Amino acid sequence: MTIRQATLNDLEPLSQLLDGYRQFYRQASDLEGARQFLQARLERGDSYILVDTGSQGELQGFVQLYPLLSTVRLAPLWLLNDLFVAPEARRSGVGRALMQAARELARAHGVGHLKLATEIDNRTAQALYESLGWQRDTTFYHYGLLFDTQADQG
16 A cells, blocks of 8 residues: 555546545536546645555545644644545545544645544544544534525626
8 A cells, every 4th residue: 555645646536536426425527527626726736635555556545634823723624625545445444544544644744633524324434533533622612604606797
């Protein structure tokens, strides 16, 4: 198992993983949309994407982190936004290895705070996070606001 930063050479297999991740969260398959999204991230360098490669060089999973800032802490923090392991590679330590690599990458960049969110029913992911020392937030409620950015401007 090898973990490394993703490159544009990974775009096609990484797009398939991202499409699988989105389908896990009940989104319609959109392989082209996933490819375009990842290409933009890789070209702009506005996220860190780590991939796990199997013995044959195939991508088995990925983790994606977005840099943020904490005004309260007066320090950087990263949002661990995405973690996905291909179904055939699950229960082999890939997710754990990706999470540990994300922590080490953050540490190497001087980031001392990672945060993430997961579905309330995703007990498998929660068990992994907690086994790695992550703690559930009991201090803050987190809210979201969705709105249409494609609305007619006319």
